Amino acid sequence: MAMTLRIDDELERALAALAEAEGTSRQEIVRRAVLERHARSGHAARVQESSARLVEQWGDVLHRLGTA
Numbered sequence: 001m002a003m004t005l006r007i008d009d010e011l012e013r014a015l016a017a018l019a020e021a022e023g024t025s026r027q028e029i030v031r032r033a034v035l036e037r038h039a040r041s042g043h044a045a046r047v048q049e050s051s052a053r054l055v056e057q058w059g060d061v062l063h064r065l066g067t068a
Contacts (some may be wrong), residue, residue: 005030015029015030
């Protein structure tokens with residue numbers, strides 16, 4: 001699937017520098033950045049859900065420890 005991405009001069013310079021340093025295309029740099037961001041956001045959601053379950057399960061103990 002094709003997509004047009006409009007970028008400013010700062011992003012163009014950064015993409016060109018990264019592509020040259022990594023020996024890959026600017027397209028691949030953008031692709032990796034999007035996939036990494038997606039993976040991190042999924043991880044953050046899982047951590048938040050896990051934390052909420054633990055607080056629900058152990059909230060009273062944590063409260064007592066915090067006030068001891």
